Amino acid sequence: MQESPGIRLLRWIVLFAALIIMLFPIYWMVNTALKPSTQVFESPPTFFSTAWSLDAFFALFESRPIGRYFLNSLVVAGGTTVLSVVLASFAAYGLTRFPVRIEPLIILALLFIKMLPEALLVVPFYQLIADVRMLNSYLSLVLVYSSFALPFAIWMLIGFFRVIPRDLDEAGIMDGASRLQTFWLVVLPLARPGLVAVAMFTFLTAWNAYLWSLVLTTDPSMYVLPVGIATLKGEYQVHWNELMAAAVIAIVPVLAIYTVLERYLVAGITAGAVKG
Amino acid sequence: MASVEIGSVKKYYGDIEVLHGVSIDIADGEFVVLVGPSGCGKSTLLRMIAGLEEISEGDILINGLLVNDLPPKKRNLAMVFQSYALYPHMTVAENMGFSLRLAKQPKKLIDQEVRRAAEILDLQAYLDRYPRHLSGGQRQRVAMGRAIVRNPKVFLFDEPLSNLDAKLRGQMRAELKSLHQRLGTTTIYVTHDQTEAMTLADRMVVMKDGNVEQIGSPMDVFRNPANQFVAGFIGSPPMNFIAGKATEEGISVGDGEMIATDGVGRTTSDRPVYLGVRPKHLLVGSSAGPVNFPFHVELVEPTGDEVELTGRLFGQRVTAITPAMYVRSGETVPVALPPQSLFLFDRVSGERIAPL
Numbered sequence: 236m237q238e239s240p241g242i243r244l245l246r247w248i249v250l251f252a253a254l255i256i257m258l259f260p261i262y263w264m265v266n267t268a269l270k271p272s273t274q275v276f277e278s279p280p281t282f283f284s285t286a287w288s289l290d291a292f293f294a295l296f297e298s299r300p301i302g303r304y305f306l307n308s309l310v311v312a313g314g315t316t317v318l319s320v321v322l323a324s325f326a327a328y329g330l331t332r333f334p335v336r337i338e339p340l341i342i343l344a345l346l347f348i349k350m351l352p353e354a355l356l357v358v359p360f361y362q363l364i365a366d367v368r369m370l371n372s373y374l375s376l377v378l379v380y381s382s383f384a385l386p387f388a389i390w391m392l393i394g395f396f397r398v399i400p401r402d403l404d405e406a407g408i409m410d411g412a413s414r415l416q417t418f419w420l421v422v423l424p425l426a427r428p429g430l431v432a433v434a435m436f437t438f439l440t441a442w443n444a445y446l447w448s449l450v451l452t453t454d455p456s457m458y459v460l461p462v463g464i465a466t467l468k469g470e471y472q473v474h475w476n477e478l479m480a481a482a483v484i485a486i487v488p489v490l491a492i493y494t495v496l497e498r499y500l501v502a503g504i505t506a507g508a509v510k511g
Numbered sequence: 512m513a514s515v516e517i518g519s520v521k522k523y524y525g526d527i528e529v530l531h532g533v534s535i536d537i538a539d540g541e542f543v544v545l546v547g548p549s550g551c552g553k554s555t556l557l558r559m560i561a562g563l564e565e566i567s568e569g570d571i572l573i574n575g576l577l578v579n580d581l582p583p584k585k586r587n588l589a590m591v592f593q594s595y596a597l598y599p600h601m602t603v604a605e606n607m608g609f610s611l612r613l614a615k616q617p618k619k620l621i622d623q624e625v626r627r628a629a630e631i632l633d634l635q636a637y638l639d640r641y642p643r644h645l646s647g648g649q650r651q652r653v654a655m656g657r658a659i660v661r662n663p664k665v666f667l668f669d670e671p672l673s674n675l676d677a678k679l680r681g682q683m684r685a686e687l688k689s690l691h692q693r694l695g696t697t698t699i700y701v702t703h704d705q706t707e708a709m710t711l712a713d714r715m716v717v718m719k720d721g722n723v724e725q726i727g728s729p730m731d732v733f734r735n736p737a738n739q740f741v742a743g744f745i746g747s748p749p750m751n752f753i754a755g756k757a758t759e760e761g762i763s764v765g766d767g768e769m770i771a772t773d774g775v776g777r778t779t780s781d782r783p784v785y786l787g788v789r790p791k792h793l794l795v796g797s798s799a800g801p802v803n804f805p806f807h808v809e810l811v812e813p814t815g816d817e818v819e820l821t822g823r824l825f826g827q828r829v830t831a832i833t834p835a836m837y838v839r840s841g842e843t844v845p846v847a848l849p850p851q852s853l854f855l856f857d858r859v860s861g862e863r864i865a866p867l
Contacts, residue, residue, distance in 0.1 A: 400596065402592050402594045405590075406592060406596035406657075408583050409561060409583050409590045410610035410613060411583075411614055413584075416613065424600045
């Protein structure tokens with residue numbers, strides 16, 4: 236069907252408006268990060284300055300161990316992703332492949348856990364981690380993040396695993412594969428879009444998580460990026476351009492991951508909807 | 512190659528018994544078809560032989576070896592699924608070689624075996640394609656190829672042709688038969704289609720509600736059905752059953768009309784019976800026989816050389832097949848029931864009352 240020029244124009248306008256609304260904060264973040272601090276609060280604000288420079292980035296690296304924060308975030312988010320995806324795929328395989336009498340209950344419980352506000356668990360988790368003397372450790376952060384990431388990951392993977400016909404498992408078994416081999420060689424390759432989608436989602440959630448590392452790390456060298464960035468907000472003054480520079484650094488991996496894996500994510504989102 | 516002995520096998524799902532003690536002896540190299548309506552337990556039995564379902568009671572022996580507790584992998588059987596169950600992420604060659612790859616065979620041998628199977632099935636041109644790029648018939652062949660590659664002791668087929676269109680089904684049926692003749696591997700084949708069962712089987716096992724109703728060669732089962740169920744299930748269109756009562760002179764039906772049976776099944780008088788006659792054995796037309804009965808035709812379906820007539824005989828619904836002739840619905844035509852083509856069944860138990 237040929238759409239009329241008017242409709243087409245309208246479509247572009249709407250798309251453009253939406254894009255501006257979404258991208259403006261990111262533009263403003265970059266803009267602020269590049270401005271000298273004297274121009275940050277100028278009125279009227281400048282959208283482009285000839286004084287743009289990377290000074291804020293250099294200042295930031297001098298004042299804070301940003302590299303260390305970055306590494307901490309990478310370890311924690313990466314560890315959470317690996318642990319969650321591995322455990323979730325086993326759980327989802329088990330739930331979809333073996334008759335589990337309380338399956339509806341398990342699925343409901345997964346949703347229920349997801350419904351709990353995280354703040355509710357701050358005190359018990361802190362106490363638990365402190366009792367086993369695991370404050371300021373990667374492991375405790377990975378475990379705590381995974382405990383929040385797992386329900387959603389399992390829930391999503393169940394959807395992906397369910398559409399993979401069980402005949403394929405049985406064909407694998409008849410071909411002489413063990414359960415583990417069918418899982419590894421038949422089911423997982425077919426669930427790849429789902430695994431990628433779940434891994435990305437888990438990584439991004441863990442990457443952006445703030446509350447738990449704030450509570451469970453007291454040693455500044457163990458701060459993850461969001462917590463480290465927050466410390467830039469001093470008591471008396473805020474170096475907005477440095478803060479924004481740190482934010483720019485924080486979104487680099489996110490952008491990179493999206494760029495590389497975007498096609499899997501799209502495939503993953505649609506695969507669940509229509510039988511793939 | 513191997514023999515398969517199934518001895519008093521039972522299957523329970525919870526408290527529900529779905530197989531009530533099935534016994535079948537399958538000889539080395541035989542093509543046995545398990546046939547029956549859906550829910551009769553034929554697929555369950557096949558899956559128990561495969562090792563995909565546990566055996567609740569009884570024994571299954573392959574080549575004399577008890578396999579009840581052996582995992583599928585150790586039974587050395589190959590199975591072709593109704594859905595084909597091809598691995599979508601592997602090429603045709605990878606699909607067919609998967610079992611050998613799992614068995615850690617050298618790559619050269621895998622290639623060689625895959626090529627051999629591809630040659631048998633005429634799949635050489637498709638080895639590098641993915642299943643999604645193949646037609647239904649080609650997928651079916653790949654599924655068979657995957658089974659052939661392994662040189663199994665027994666082939667198991669679970670309704671392998673039911674996803675194909677009618678024409679292709681006939682073609683694949685012939686291919687299957689010639690494949691069995693060439694390879695000579697013991698084959699157990701499950702279907703609900705009696706035509707498939709008749710054409711493929713050396714011996715067929717007719718099942719119903721978890722019981723074996725009859726075992727025999729297709730012609731034997733067709734000519735000598737053990738009971739009313741088998742008689743009605745095998746043959747298309749199905750056999751007609753006319754309710755009646757046994758008397759001294761013959762079978763009395765409808766308003767006291769008497770059908771001579773020449774002692775087809777002599778039985779106690781007044782016993783309620785069904786008289787069975789296949790649609791093709793009803794002789795239609797004025798010159799049909801010495802004793803004719805009026806047949807009220809309600810539906811005329813020409814199939815080419817023949818016409819299928821449905822209507823009422825002795826007030827009961829009956830189908831007749833007759834060489835093409837001019838009959839209109841609403842007409843009444845004479846039919847004869849030749850005594851030598853009649854079957855007699857007990858109306859209560861359904862058992863055949865055997866000819867004397």
